[in-house]
Amino acid sequence: MNRVIPCVLMRAGTSRGPFFLRDWLPADDAARDEALIGAIGASDLLQVDGVGGGSTLTSKVAIVSKSSQPGCDVDYLFAQVGVGQKSVDTRPNCGNMLSGVAPFAIEQGLVAAQEGETTVRVFNVNTRSRIDVTVLTPGRRVSYDGETGIDGVAGTAAPIRLNFLDAWGAVTGSLFPTGRRIDTIDGLAVTCIDAAMPLVILRARDLGLTGRETPAELDADRALLERIEKLRCAAGEAMGLGDVSNSVVPKPVIASDGDDEHSITSRYFTPRRCHASHAVTGAIGVATAFALPGTVISGVESTPGTRSIAVLHPQGRIEVEVAIEGAGAEARIQRAALVRTARKILQGELHLPPYVFSKSPVEGDKPMNRLIAPAVAAVMAASAPLAMAYPDKTITIVVPTAAGGGNDAMARTIAQKLGPLLGQTVIIDNRAGANGAIASEYVARATPDGHTLMFGYIATHAMNPALQKLRYDPVADFAPIGLVGYSPTLMVATANVPVKDVKDLVAQLKAKPDKYTYASAGNGTAPHYAAELFKLNAGVVMLGVPYKGSAPAISDTIGGQAQFMFPSLFTALPHVKSGKLRALAVAGPKRSALLPDVPTLKESGIEGVDVQQWYGFFAPAKTPKPIIDQLNKALNQVLADKEIIKRIEDHGADVETSTPEQFGALVGSELAKWKGVVQRAKLTAD
Numbered sequence: 312m313n314r315v316i317p318c319v320l321m322r323a324g325t326s327r328g329p330f331f332l333r334d335w336l337p338a339d340d341a342a343r344d345e346a347l348i349g350a351i352g353a354s355d356l357l358q359v360d361g362v363g364g365g366s367t368l369t370s371k372v373a374i375v376s377k378s379s380q381p382g383c384d385v386d387y388l389f390a391q392v393g394v395g396q397k398s399v400d401t402r403p404n405c406g407n408m409l410s411g412v413a414p415f416a417i418e419q420g421l422v423a424a425q426e427g428e429t430t431v432r433v434f435n436v437n438t439r440s441r442i443d444v445t446v447l448t449p450g451r452r453v454s455y456d457g458e459t460g461i462d463g464v465a466g467t468a469a470p471i472r473l474n475f476l477d478a479w480g481a482v483t484g485s486l487f488p489t490g491r492r493i494d495t496i497d498g499l500a501v502t503c504i505d506a507a508m509p510l511v512i513l514r515a516r517d518l519g520l521t522g523r524e525t526p527a528e529l530d531a532d533r534a535l536l537e538r539i540e541k542l543r544c545a546a547g548e549a550m551g552l553g554d555v556s557n558s559v560v561p562k563p564v565i566a567s568d569g570d571d572e573h574s575i576t577s578r579y580f581t582p583r584r585c586h587a588s589h590a591v592t593g594a595i596g597v598a599t600a601f602a603l604p605g606t607v608i609s610g611v612e613s614t615p616g617t618r619s620i621a622v623l624h625p626q627g628r629i630e631v632e633v634a635i636e637g638a639g640a641e642a643r644i645q646r647a648a649l650v651r652t653a654r655k656i657l658q659g660e661l662h663l664p665p666y667v668f669s670k671s672p673v674e675g676d677k678p679m680n681r682l683i684a685p686a687v688a689a690v691m692a693a694s695a696p697l698a699m700a701y702p703d704k705t706i707t708i709v710v711p712t713a714a715g716g717g718n719d720a721m722a723r724t725i726a727q728k729l730g731p732l733l734g735q736t737v738i739i740d741n742r743a744g745a746n747g748a749i750a751s752e753y754v755a756r757a758t759p760d761g762h763t764l765m766f767g768y769i770a771t772h773a774m775n776p777a778l779q780k781l782r783y784d785p786v787a788d789f790a791p792i793g794l795v796g797y798s799p800t801l802m803v804a805t806a807n808v809p810v811k812d813v814k815d816l817v818a819q820l821k822a823k824p825d826k827y828t829y830a831s832a833g834n835g836t837a838p839h840y841a842a843e844l845f846k847l848n849a850g851v852v853m854l855g856v857p858y859k860g861s862a863p864a865i866s867d868t869i870g871g872q873a874q875f876m877f878p879s880l881f882t883a884l885p886h887v888k889s890g891k892l893r894a895l896a897v898a899g900p901k902r903s904a905l906l907p908d909v910p911t912l913k914e915s916g917i918e919g920v921d922v923q924q925w926y927g928f929f930a931p932a933k934t935p936k937p938i939i940d941q942l943n944k945a946l947n948q949v950l951a952d953k954e955i956i957k958r959i960e961d962h963g964a965d966v967e968t969s970t971p972e973q974f975g976a977l978v979g980s981e982l983a984k985w986k987g988v989v990q991r992a993k994l995t996a997d
Contacts, residue, residue: 462627
């Protein structure tokens with residue numbers, strides 16, 4: 312491989328590192344990571360043989376490419392490279408490096424500059440979230456010169472505005488991953504929060520600190536650092552992140568009072584050393600916890616609207632503008648914005664050291680060997696390709712629905728435990744659209760090496776294929792891995808709809824057809840089938856509105872744009888418990904133990920609506936049997952975890968495992984069943 316690659320070195324926010332186009336680096340992720348280790352000079356603490364600066368703040372890499380995500384301009388993958396250890400971690404995110412992505416993308420021709428200023432929508436691959444980045448482009452050229460100063464950087468530069476659109480729960484699937492706003496760990500009250508970056512927040516006074524200590528003072532207290540690390544690892548387990556002893560997330564934060572009611576003082580750890588200033592993503596997490604009620608650092612109760620919060624750090628302050636929707640327990644952060652600056656330092660060719668891509672074994676620090684195992688495998692594969700162990704790079708689980716829905720939550724819950732078992736990073740790729748066909752086609756055409764998997768369900772592998780001819784075969788194009796479980800379908804109504812029960816709804820619809828509207832996750836999905844079967848068997852007319860997944864469908868049902876929906880119990884239960892939706896009936900053979908007072912549709916006088924949704928994992932056809940068996944074993948091990956079982960069951964799904972062969976037989980029988988339903992009910996895709 313070529314040891315000379317293009318590179319742009321940038322100061323971005325209060326961080327610094329090389330920026331690469333994805334095409335400049337080796338296509339294989341393991342070889343890519345080896346190149347990054349060589350580029351930074353990760354093997355020694357001073358990093359004298361690379362462009363690193365001997366600190367985690369200057370051992371960062373940004374990898375940018377044209378985005379494959381709808382509505383996004385570029386993809387940004389952040390990599391944290393080790394200091395004194397040959398490691399690359401793409402699990403965390405970096406908001407400071409993010410501030411350099413838009414200028415870099417414009418100058419490299421990925422985005423056309425506009426006159427005056429240009430907004431680039433960035434898709435952060437690490438957290439699967441979107442950020443609008445606005446830079447000054449007078450004369451359609453990036454300008455780095457300006458009068459904006461940020462604490463921790465000498466001089467001034469042009470402002471770069473970062474507007475985080477959906478960073479809440481992006482890593483764990485929930486803003487408060489433990490299900491609580493305050494947990495007690497090691498005798499201390501903490502808040503575990505996932506807002507742009509997974510954090511575990513402690514109060515300084517609970518640790519006997521003022522909160523105004525310098526980073527040097529905190530780093531010198533070895534007993535404190537050991538206690539924080541022990542607490543961080545326990546919090547990581549509680550947040551569903553698994554064993555985080557070799558990961559940099561979650562990040563610990565020690566917080567104390569600010570200068571006034573609009574500020575909070577923070578000491579941010581990276582995680583084993585106190586940050587010299589503060590991470591941008593960490594500032595958003597701290598500001599979110601400060602703005603919302605019920606956390607260990609909640610400030611004055613916020614009212615709906617836009618509010619500016621100052622996060623005070625050792626070198627100054629970061630002003631975070633948050634948009635708050637709702638009040639009290641219903642308050643949530645709609646978006647967060649802040650200003651950074653960036654500067655291009657140099658652009659040219661980066662010469663990698665001779666050991667990169669050589670056949671010499673890569674040692675590294677023993678605790679980090681798991682992280683660099685892929686690089687070792689890639690090197691050894693040149694002489695013994697059949698000896699390469701699976702998996703040897705990041706595993707992607709493709710979810711056929713939008714982020715935030717029940718399928719997405721279940722997949723993320725499982726992925727958090729699956730990664731540590733397989734010894735690799737596991738990421739979620741939401742590919743909503745065409746009722747699951749986009750995701751299904753993508754996985755069906757993927758390389759059958761076990762690194763691209765699909766979280767499929769009843770719609771993608773039975774209902775939609777039964778309804779219409781698709782460009783994938785749910786049986787021939789996939790290798791079943793294993794069943795995850797089942798969830799009954801629930802008939803729900805928006806909270807204020809003037810309907811007493813199912814019988815009242817039927818009477819109203821018969822008196823006035825099309826009086827109400829139902830939302831579905833798309834034609835050919837379980838909510839669509841259940842609604843159409845309900846209409847058929849009740850003899851009523853009701854207009855259906857298809858959405859690209861259950862998350863937007865249920866959101867509009869809550870908002871009243873549609874009045875009824877038939878989501879899975881897994882998807883609907885949190886909204887029913889919160890009172891945002893009203894459960895009318897179970898579209899299944901029996902009542903749910905979680906909602907014992909809710910009757911079945913049969914009990915309400917409507918026969919023949921029995922839609923039990925199932926979920927499972929698939930790989931592309933022709934994936935080697937040993938890999939399928941390894942994945943099945945790991946999946947079943949995850950699903951035997953009491954914590955995972957509880958998290959899934961608490962949402963209304965029943966965990967059930969299988970062999971690949973048993974799951975394949977289920978898919979075949981379900982496909983035949985729903986083809987029969989389509990014929991009897993005369994359903995169409997329109």
